[in-house]
Amino acid sequence: MRSLVLVVAVLAACGASSAKPPVASTNAPAMHWGLVLHGGAGAIARDKLTPEREAAIRAALEQALRAGHDALAHGGSSLDAVTAAIVILEDSPYFNAGKGAVFTHDGVNELDAAIMNGKTRTAGAVAGVRTIKNPILLARAVMEKSRHVMLVGAGAEELAGIAGIEKVDPSYFRTEERWQELQNALKNDKFGTVGVVALDKSGGLAAGTSTGGLTNKRYGRVGDSPIIGAGTYADDHCAVSATGHGEFFIRYTVARDICARLEYAGRTLVQAADDVVMDELVHVGGEGGVIAMDQEGHVAMPFNTPGMYRGYIGDDGVPHVDIYR
Secondary structure, eight states: OHHHHHHHHHHHHHTTSOOOOOBOOSOOOOOSSEEEEEEEEEOOOGGGSOHHHHHHHHHHHHHHHHHHHHHHHTTOOHHHHHHHHHHHHHTOTTSSSGGGOOOOTTSOOOEEEEEEETTTOOEEEEEEESSBSOHHHHHHHHHHHSSOSEEEHHHHHHHHHHHTOOBOOGGGGOOHHHHHHHHTTTTOOOOOOEEEEEEOTTSOEEEEEEEOOOTTOOTTOOOSTTSBTTTEEEOSSEEEEEEEOHHHHHHTTHHHHHHHHHHHHOOOHHHHHHIIIIIIHHHHTOOEEEEEEETTOOEEOOBSSSEEEEEEEETTOOEEEEEEO
16 A cells, blocks of 8 residues: 555656656666666657657656656655556557557457566556556556456456556547547557566566557457566566567567576576567567666667657656657
8 A cells, every 4th residue: 555655646746846858869878776668669650750749759758757767766666666657658648558548349448457576576467457547556456455466357347446446437548549540450450558667776676568459459369468478577687568469479478588588598688688579579570679677777678660669767867768760
């Protein structure tokens, strides 16, 4: 309960905090503590984003970075930072998670999320929920308030009622942009995700991911985001959140594979992430990217698509955001 109160307080304060302007960058130096985020990877082209929309997306990424940073700066855990930042992204209509979730083939929204504590390797995940405003909060409740790791559908929503997680009418998720995407989905299925990895002042790592899944998905499809080891993973060596074509990330257990390469193969974080995203996935046609941090504060953000919404912020409090290569 103390952690949830801290997160709420941080979210309330982040909008009023004095802040330095964001800096665009594709490289991230090692940091003592901080966080990295993504808002999805895919066919993101400069000529398809109006200046106004790009500015709004960058502002949302910056706001999420500041929320996570404020949690860490006030002594919060990496879990608090991950939660605070993802809540901001879930509340934005610009990303495929929470408010901006895409539609299934049947014209409904089914949301997935996962969170993992690297120190304890405890984790929580939910899949196929339809009325949860912030699935990342429910995933954390699964981890902290149940004996289980993953809950699905009605059972997950039942826990939400017990844990006091906010529910909304399904119409909350209906945005005109996402509805039009469904109408065009037979021609061009889309994927997207939001995710955060964080390192706190005590050296604790955490990872979290939230998504609406594939546009036009059918038959209760669940992607990699809520699957521990595929789209989300953290241990005491590294933390990873993935975005992309989930079926490939599941088959190749991408998030765990990256961390395992640090532990067993002696690869650096950047080497391990590049090995998986830029080599193995490319070889089999898997599109997407990851964000990753290790316990020494090194950062990796590889992606094999035209763009990935991404950003990071360290202990200096300066947010860095970028979209394209």
